[in-house]
Amino acid sequence: MPTAARLTRQYLRGLPAGCAPERLGAASALAGDIYGSAFLTRPVFFGREESRELGARLSHLYDLLLSLPHRLHGGDLRAFATALGWSPAQLDAALRADGVPRALPRSARADLYREADGFRLLEVNGGSPLGGWDIALLNRALLQEPYLASFADEHGLxxxxxxxxxxxLWQESFPALDVAAGPVVALLEWPGSYPAMERHLNRMAALLAAHGVDAVPCHLGQLEYRTDGVHVAGRRVDLVHRWFVVNDVLTGADAALPAPLTEAADRGTVCLFTPLENEVYGSKAALALLSDERDRSLFDRSERALIDGLLPWTRLVRDGRTEAAGERVDLLRYALAHREELVLKASSSHSGLDVLAGWETSAAQWAAAVRAAVDGPVILQRRVRPVPEDFPAPGGGTAEPTVLTWGVFLAGHGYGGTYLRGTTDLDTGVISSGMGGRLGTLFLVDDA
Structure with missing residues (x-):
């Protein structure tokens, strides 16, 4: 049995009555705003070597995603994004007119379930607008619980x-920027989203201030473009951390706002972490292209093994034939016949939005949704069945099975931390705060 599993059993065996770390989470700075107010009733334990191995596998898979425009479209990013289902408005908002890809920071978060034989990738969120950067606040809050603090000390967690x-990541992405010297950083949201995100961005600013960074929460309409660079609140900005997404740009009259920022970044007058084009690689449709057997010849044996080991069967919804379970099938007929084993997802959605689980849907609703999705930016994906883990009932007491979504950060070429969502609804299609998911975190343990 892996060390982390043994440690979990030991933790649960020794759990004293009344020990309820979730109360500390609910009283922490993380409660509310984007995370909700419900927390897992214990931390998760994960081996340090396991984390390194998982980080390496995710890094290699991210390399494959970044290589797809070259493998499939001769390096033309606009052609690639068009094949993913991006609209002309999305293309113009995010990509260069000539289709040449920019050099991108290696920042992403993979969302995974853990099946009996290992992790399975649900999606990759590329770029900078990622929840979970501040999850260590929860680790520190949980360590205020005496039993957990003693347990962590005893086992070197x-x-x-x-x-x-x-x-x-900022330093690696922009070597000329001295992050240690205290740069001015704009934590940049979309005007319409800023009120909902303001508390979160202020918390991020306070955490960054402890490292000497002058971080300014703001929205895109507050930036000023001068001859010497980009300014906000009377300060020249060294780096912009983008929090808005490409779909925000398409919501109305503010669609022209990103262009001056993109131009300033391309000229080198400000560092942009990350360009909007980063979201091309966070499209679930890109995973469908990795999974599709028609392009298998573009990958060598080790690359195919990596894809098959991490990625469940995933396809763009198209009226045609494909491979499924080792057979050639009509995709639409297969989708209708295997509703209980499939999920329908919009390729650019986030936070569990626009996800339809076949097993939670009537046959008639499922058939209508599948047919409506044909030729759109929508994917079908094999249902992943995560192995439940035991968590104490809220307030302490009998353990109850809980399934987890693992949000694993890719930082450069390796593991960059994890935040978790969990629910006792073992058949749920989505685990999110808006659908009853509890926020959690993990502690690392030596594997030996």
Whole structure:
């Protein structure tokens, strides 16, 4: 049995009555805003070597995603994004007119379930607008519980500080920028989204201030473009951390706002972490292209093994034939016949939005949704069945099975931390705060 599993059993066996770390989470700075107010009733334990191995596998898979425009379209990113289902408005908002890809920071978060034989990738969120950078606040809050603090000390538990990871990514992405010297950083949201995100961005600013960074929460309409660079609140900005997404740009009259920022970044007058084009690689449709057997010849044996080991069967919804379970099938007929084993997802959605689980849907609703999705930016994906883990009932007491979504950060070429969502609804199609998911974190343990 892996060390982490043994440690979990030991933790649960020794759990004293009344020990309820979730109360500390609910009283922490993380409660509310984007995370909700419900927390898992214990931390998760994960081997340090396991984390390194998982980080390496995710890094290699991200390399494959970044290589797809070259493998499939001769390096033309606009052609690639068009094949993913991006609209002309999305293309114009995010990509260069000539289709040449920019050099991108290696920042992403993979969302995974853990099946009996290992992790399975649900989606990759590429770029900078990622929840979970501040999850170490929860680790520190949980360590205020005496039993957990003693347990962590006895077993040498540690955790990854996402703010330190983020600072390292900024430095790696922009070598000419001295992050240690205290740069001015704009934490930049979309005007319409800023009120909902303001508390979260202020918390991020306070965490960054502890590292000497002058971080300014703001929205895109507050930036000023001068001859010497980009300014906000009377300060010249060294780096912009983008929090808005490409779909925000398509919501109305503010669609022209990103262009001056993109132009300033392309000229080198400000560092942009990350360009909107990063979201091309976070499209679930890109995973469908990795999974599709028609392009198998573009990958060598080790690359195919990596794809098959991490990625469940995933396809764009198209009226045609494909491979499924080792057979050639009509995709639409297969989707209708195997509703209980499939999920329908919009390729650019996030936070569990626009996800339809076949087993939670009537046959008639499922058939209508599948037919409506044909030729759109929508994917079908094999249902992944996560193995439940035991968590104490809220307030302490009998353990109850809980399934987890693992949000694992890729920082550069390796593991960059994890935040978790869990639910006792073992058949749920989505685990999110808006659908009853509880926020959690993990501690790292030596594997031996």
């Amino acid at each position: 540690g955790f990854t500080d996402g703010i330190e990871v983020l600072l390292g």
